[in-house]
Amino acid sequence: MTYPHLLLSADAHDRIGVHRKDDAWLADRWDDDRSQVLVVSGTRVRPVEGSLPWVAPADAPDGVRVLLGERDGATHWAVITGPEVATSQEGEWYPLRGLLPALTGDQVRDAPLVFHALGLAEWHWATRHCPRCGGTLVPEAAGHELRCTSCGRTQFPRTDPAVIMLISAGEPGADDERCLLGRSPQWPAGRFSTLAGFCEPGESLEDAVRREVAEEAGIVVGEVTYFGNQPWPLPQSLMLGFLGRAVSTDVDIDHDEIEEARWFTRAEMRDQATDGSLVLPGGVSISRSLVEHWYGAPLPGSW
The missing domain is CATH 3.90.79 (Nucleoside Triphosphate Pyrophosphohydrolase)
Structure with a gap:
């Protein structure tokens, strides 16, 4: 695929x-x-x-x-x-x-x-002013640098690494294997997606996956493997996709960033996506790619 x-x-x-x-x-x-x-x-x-x-x-x-x-x-x-x-x-x-x-x-x-x-x-x-002295910035290098006219310091574009992960539990490929999806309180009913979050200073990407899942859903994650990445300048992120294996399965959400997290078997995901009670991310998102990679085929419906 x-x-x-x-x-x-x-x-x-x-x-x-x-x-x-x-x-x-x-x-x-x-x-x-x-x-x-x-x-x-x-x-x-x-x-x-x-x-x-x-x-x-x-x-x-x-x-x-x-x-x-x-x-x-x-x-x-x-x-x-x-x-x-x-x-x-x-x-x-x-x-x-x-x-x-x-x-x-x-x-x-x-x-x-x-x-x-x-x-x-x-x-x-x-980036309107120099973060060091507050001076005026002028573009250079064909728009890829901003130089301060007061202190001379050069600013460069920044990219924030964000992890996005498909967490699964159970025997890989088994009928009862499940994956974890969550939903934001701002989303319409039925909309679910993979969990995601930003990498913190001094943190590896794999540890960011484990921390975010533990903070948002109370799930302990063990093995973490890289899946792929997607530029996502909304406004300045790089989405780094991972697959993770759950060590625990009892969900305990934080009620801050998400309002619900659920485990889905492949049969539940297929049936609910078909009848519209589960609405998955759009095809342009790496989240959709993670979900369909785990599911093993395209799924109906999207945001």
Whole structure:
């Protein structure tokens, strides 16, 4: 089975980072007729008839030029403007989560470019002043660095590692093997997903899996194995997927981050997903990939 989280990362562009400070090269590529630009207003993009609106550099507004990289012989850019551009033009502008439905079919190839562009846009939006002295920041390196005009310190984009895990109990592959899913109190009835959380300073990824599951569901996890990862700039995360084996099975939820956690056998998961009483994550999420990997086949329904 090919999992959706792999598709979102499968066609990565060449980021050509060695050219980010080469002004002559950047100017030449900006003037190239093959170059394409994604316009980002604040942290939002406006799809056109369900497609991502790549435009020629001549048609892009003023803003911070961000070099994304090369793909298929063409240089791809983003131009980050202020949020006023979205309010001054017709049509709906969406943040990344709202754009995910457009990243399907042939356009799934654009996902790494879009994640790159909006990840940097979120960083530019949130990083307004130097965290050391409060000075003014100016973009450099084709939008990938911010330098303080007061103390000279350079800021770089950050990525927060987040673990997301499918925890199972019982004999692997047996009819009574179960997996653990939880639900947030903000979600509609029936919606469940894998547990997840952020890695803390000085903590290994495997220990983050064990800690988060223990904190949220009271389950002790033993063996933890790596599954895969997915860029998830919402606003600046990298989702690292794991499979874990439960040592205990008595659920004791924290009532803070989740309101319910349950064990599901494959038969229960199939029957409830079919009748709609269990609503699983969408196909674009690594959570869905984890669930279907454990289940062993595609499942009906999604958020």
